[in-house]
Amino acid sequence: MTRTRQLAAIMFTDIAGYTALMGSDEQKAFELLNQNRQLHKPLIERYGGRWIKEMGDGVLASFPTVTDAVSCACALVQGCGKVNGLCLRIGIHLGEVVFEDGDVFGDGVNIASRLQALAPPGGIWVSEAVYQNVANKKDISTKLVGEETLRHVREPVRVYQVQPMRHKPKPTEPDAPRNEPPKAAPPKSIAVLPFVNMSNDPEQEYFSDGIAEEIINSLVHLKDLNVAGRTSSFQFKGKSTDLRELGLKLGVSTVLEGSVRKQGNRLRITAQLINVENGFHLWSEKYDRNMDDIFAIQDEIALAITEQLKVTLFGKDKELITKTYTQDAEAYELYLKGRFYISRRGGYTLIGLQNFKQAIALDPNYALAYAGYADAYLVCAAYGFFRGKDVMQEIRQAAETAIRLDSSLCEPYCSLGHYYPYFEWNWAESKRNFTKSLELNPRFAQAHSLYGLAYLAQVEGNFAEAERHGRIAVKLEPLSAIDHADLAWTLYYARKFEEALAFALTGVELDPYSFLSHRLAGLCYMALNRFEEAISTFKHLVKISNRHQQAVNGLIWAYCSNGDVEEANVLMDELKERAVTEYIGGSYVGLSAAHLGDLDTAFHYLEQACDDREPYIIQLNHSPSVPALLREDPRFQKLLDRIGFPK
Template sequence: MATGFFAELHRRRVIRVGILYAVVGWVVIEVASTMLPGLNLPDWTVTFVIALVVLGFPIAVIMGWMFDLGPKDTASARSPTPQNRAIASAVDAPKAPDPASAPVPMAVPSLEVQAPPAEDRRTIAVLPFVNMSGDAENEYFSDGIAEEILNLLTKLPQLKVASRTSSFVFKGKEAGIRAVATELDVDYVLEGSVRRAGDHVRITAQLIEADGDSHLWSETYDREMKDVFAIQDDIARSITDALKVALSPKERRALQNVATADARAYDFYLRGRKYLHAMTKIGFLNAINMFERAIGIDARYALAYAGLGDSYALLYRYAEPARENLHQAEVASRKAIELDPDAAEAHLSLGMALYAAGRLDDAAAPFETAMLINPNLFEIYLFYGRACLADGKYDKAARLLLRARETNPTDYQAPSYLGMAYRSSGRDELAREADTAALDLIERHVALNPDDHRSLYMGSAMLAALGRREQAIEWAEAALRARENDPQTLYNVGCTYAVLGDTERALDLLESSCDNGWYDRQWLEHDSDLAILRSNPRFERLLERMASYPQPATGVPGHDTPTS
């Protein structure tokens, strides 16, 4: 207990504050003792100064404890490039949030060991497990197993884990381990396979060190479906053992998958995650159905409630702007927090729900709580940064997106939005640097996934911003061919044409996006790509049209009659 307490004092920099205060206080007393008598002041003035210094010491220590929580660079980039440093120097790191400001149940983590420096952290990627079941429908299960192991590993400060969006790029690709590790900037890779037949499951996993292409650990599990949780826990623990990562009791508990004990509920949850990642209206609706079925089996399944909240929030923002969707998103995410206040995913879900409702001030607390619980979770910084960007808080958005980029340097989304944040705040040179970095990552992504419409339309905007007009149009049209009536694709390709100066084509696409269900007037108003359209009458009419949609409620949504 004593060791843990002193470690906590050290982590919070209380000892450093105390030493610094003592030195400064001694200097103040010495100066007062020398100068004050010469000023013919009463004798008690020196005593008074000494008393003030002594009384100020406990106050300084308390302030140090309260306002300097933990390491300042938890998610630092492993190998910052000169370009990274140039961009990062323009914006200070985000301040640690004040837990007392959160209006939702909080579980502020009390780390038992200090997070290691960035250069001491092990870097690892979890590749999607190969489906060996002979049934393509089981892809959701093999992908879900890998994603759950990835999520367990992100809870450890000693590890830096490539995000799902980065590592799953290699799904179905023939690529050597060394090439994968180089692309994802990691030293270790976990790969595996899953074979499922009824209630029986066979999972094989192996951990490989990229430099020597050597196997550090491998295991095959032949179990019943009900044992899948124990298998995931064992794989995560075996990885930490192989990497010689020392775990505190708290961290060992974090590696236990205790979200549910029911294999059927877990199966529906994995199906829901698969549909949610599709980012389409039918995907959101199917995800809602799957999460509800998981909850029907296990009514205390917090992560299923969080997934349900995410599904409703994304459905509202991208496909169906019915107020009832907002209401369901908030209800589900708050239930997730009630059931498991230590789950960062639950707080992230509430932040997304409140952001979708246009309540960014309320959304800040759950976002920041999620950051405290799991500072390695890339999606927190990405979604919180996007929320601030939509709200016109460009400096804060830039700070958060920089943290997202540091947490997962191989994902192209953070630098893409970072360029928008800089451009909107008038930092054109930094915006160009961010655009260049984003485009480099997108081009590498498209090389592996030439039909990925999202990377194509985001890349087309980067190309347009950098003056590469012909390639920008080529990518934009390829994205449209891949997802002709998808509102997000229509909107983003419209942004590309706006940057290129083709206002009529841009407005045609934006109006078509609205026809197909796009509803995010707040984002539309602050999107720097659309600056050329601001004074166009068609653009103004589009904003007015969006104003006729059901608006987010100012309080708890859902009390008015919902629209379909």
Template sequence: MERRLAAILAADVVGYSRLMGSNEVGTLSALKAHRNELVDGKIAEHQGRIVKLTGDGMLVEFGSVVNAVECAVKIQREMRLRNADVPGDRRIEFRIGINLGDIIFEDNDIYGDGVNIAARIESIAKPGGIAVSAVVRDNVNNRLDLAFEDTGEQTLKNIERPVRVFNVYLGAPQPGAAASAAQAAAKSATPVVPERQSIAVLPFTNMSGDSEQEYFADGITEDIITDLSKIMGLSVIARNSVFTYKGKPIKVQQAAQELGVKYILEGSVRRAGQRVRITGQLINGTDGLHLWAERYDRDLTDIFAIQDEITRTIVDQLRVRLLPEEKKAIEQAPTGNVEAYSYYLKGREFRHRFLKSNLLRAKQMFAKAIELDPLFARAYVGIAICDSLLRFRGDTSIRFDDILRTAVKALEIDPSLAEAHAARGFALLVADRRQDAASAFQRALTLDPNCHEANQFYGDFSVTGGDLETAMKHYTRALEINPEDYHSVFQLMSILKSLGRRDESEKYARLGIKRTEEALRRVPEDSTPAQLTAVALAALGERDKAMEWLARAQAIDPDDWVIRYNAACTYAQLGEADRAIDLLENCLQGVGNDFKRWFKNDSDLDSIRAHPRYQKLLELAE
């Protein structure tokens, strides 16, 4: 056992659990790249020693406190650049804490208060920031051209005495900042990436005492998320990520850490007849302090005014500058008819469940909303998206010109609806108007980069055009936006296999199987997860399990032609070429050009392309 003085750097990934939940393969790959290309090199350059690695963090020992701080600053500034074009909810950001103190060295590991304090300081550092103890600040203050923010004495978990903590200044100087900060910013060759305030809106609790009103509370939550997402100065966690917290006991500070945000909005909704009570609380996720709380007791007809007030209050509290076009967008009520809005929220709730029967039910709700308000653009979008998803799942009775007509109607009323452009793009893709489809998808993603349907449909468009790199980009984004999306996961499996990246392909196959098993537990009457699981298991060479899952899918939907196609993909990968081709001959008769293009580019069928009967299949696909 040896005692010595050392600078200890503790680091971890902000929101690691959320990142892993949305895309564990992509997260691990990105984290590995950051370490290999940046972090490990900087540590070595500054004579540091990596003592311990955890799933999302590390403990590093430095002989020099100056080296420790300089290393941390270079890592965080470079990470800002790396994250500049990465959506907020998929960025890998580090928190770093540094302390200088006595440590115990034994069996190649380190212990003691010096280590514990560094770890506790790291836990209160800002995302993408560096927090240091007073002794660190005192030792480097005149030796590095940096400025520090004094946060005062902090009570740290399991540390007997309060510790004075400073944040290291990394960005551009604010008015009144110390001259040394201005000099540091001027001298630094590293461009500064503006930092946006980050917030998550947790699902509002239904306090109505009626489970049938759950859709209303969820709808209010989703619309507040939508309004906040329109504001450039805010980074807002997507709906599907926050709804994983629905119905669970929540510790706000833990949720903020898992989601990688500074602020949390939570609340409740109580609806009784034509009256509604909505409460909201804005909480600092770092220290748990309430920044704002309000209760609204209003007529139901004031529901849009309440949402507008909540959004405006958050903007004011976080001191975010609201642009004129953003102000106009959040003030625009989707409909003047509250009953139509209620039907729309019911339809949206059904639409999120994806099962065919739920999509049909959702269409009924949207149609009722349109009866009550023929100018309700979002309701037309709802029908267009439902029809797109039904067609996507193999329902050829859905006509592409009907989808196109409905989407165009929505856009005539409100051209700013990203989902309407996505549905229009899907219809144009089915109609084989590919150039127009690409423009529609690009417009949708310009309006809302977090539009799940736009990313997924654009991925499919890219696969059928043979552009696998673009397809990978949009499928990766789609599965991160929606943690329940297994379609995009399996498409990445197939694409990576085509590109010869089998290790990554197998990881996505395992991730996809995990998601489909969860989907079948939720909705056992849906055959789609079972079909795709069979294909993935076949790709992994697990014949018996693949056949078991295929039989399960066929038992649920024996007459579904999409099952026959996925069965062909399963057999092809298991080496049963004739059996696969028998099924494909049946599938390819009477289908549209969109499916024929898919068949020609589907890597699951690569093993049968040299088969003599395959040329006849190509003739059917012409």
């Protein structure tokens, strides 16, 4: 038995979010673990370190000097940017340790392990002994975190955060969101997690989700409170996530979580407000009420949050918090179902559409139900479930009715902002309504995202301003696959293909079934001449979308770009056969015909798309998906003139 005692720099690393990933996608978790191993081993060797052992998703290594350990840690953090989904926490301590039979023991190991556990995702936390050795290194910046009391360590440890000096990426590297340690969350900030459905009926999930969403909506207007967006908060649904990690990802200091049991007309709702830093409960309550009391319960929870977080209520804030949009509990349930289903996209949107319609039938004065009805029809038309000309009147009437009933709502103005460019080609009204929506609620991520994409990028070609709004949306909803995909689309129009791909792939990581994210990734691969990857991406999208027409058309474009014309023609024949029994959008098929070199057929379909008021037709003005052969044909400019884009 060989035992030696010596001074060494001990480094612990751990994959942030690995446990949750293992629970949701075991295969992906194992692949990530292997990529983590491939990143660590050569870097540890390069900096003169010793690989001690691997513990689950963690790695323990030792180094002869502190500089080597910290330099290796910085290289690891930077290397994470090249591995999709990999984000490390790292802790380093310098101390006397015992090496015995290939393992290492001692307080130095324990302290490094505790520092790693406390570090934020993407962060490197070191002890003061390490800091003293690297404080003057020009390629490394440090800042004091504070004193931490570590488990099984007698005295508090002074902790510092190390940040490697970053270099600008090469032109071929995507300028994507990086794994930089996030800023401290404001004290008055909250994420409302989806409530747990404790009912025997899993179909009641819409109700538990809906309660959380309504509490978010009542709080988001408060200027003195930062509220994490609904989509980002709901990313943690059903996952056992460390509260500290959740707080860092969402930039909040508190979390509201709860549960709902609904049986007939009886409700049992529990709610608790938790400090994410220490896990302490700031407030908790249990409600045993009837369904008719649901609005009062939501008001009480929202007001309790403002009281516990000492939120200042200005002007009509209290009125906004307790505002009830319907007194009909059944209509309210149908509204919650509608929102639940349209957030799932795809065919579920058709179910949501019917739920909103039923809610309106029960309460014709329910403004939010009309706004939801307009949004559902917009999404259905965008996905090709209906001809635009067949539903445009329904969309406009629903949104305008919502505004007539309650002009303080931001949602219907956003719906109209989205409606006018896609269906009426009315650019001025689009801009006016998007602007009004953002005036009413500057934190409405959907309005930022759609204003950037559907108007500024696709209509005006103002890509810089479009990107600014897209980035605001991502900041407001950092875990929303849809907002990442919309920003990717904007960057794609701006010909920033590497950046667009990075955001699209982040969207895929956030939601492996995100139709938009996969689609944008495929288009970006095509633009970058990575045709095999484009084909693979669109094949996968065709499969997971049940051969959605937009996915099939994307695969046709990818095949044509790669010279696989026979494969493309087989798919084109499929779409023509399907057009006998279902609506197939002319704008997509028109582009497919153009990619196949058949311009007469292409213009036939594109003119039909204009007649049908297909939403996608306005995207042709700036889209890189338009083949040069089509764009150079004189008929193409006539088509654009017919639409009447602003000069």
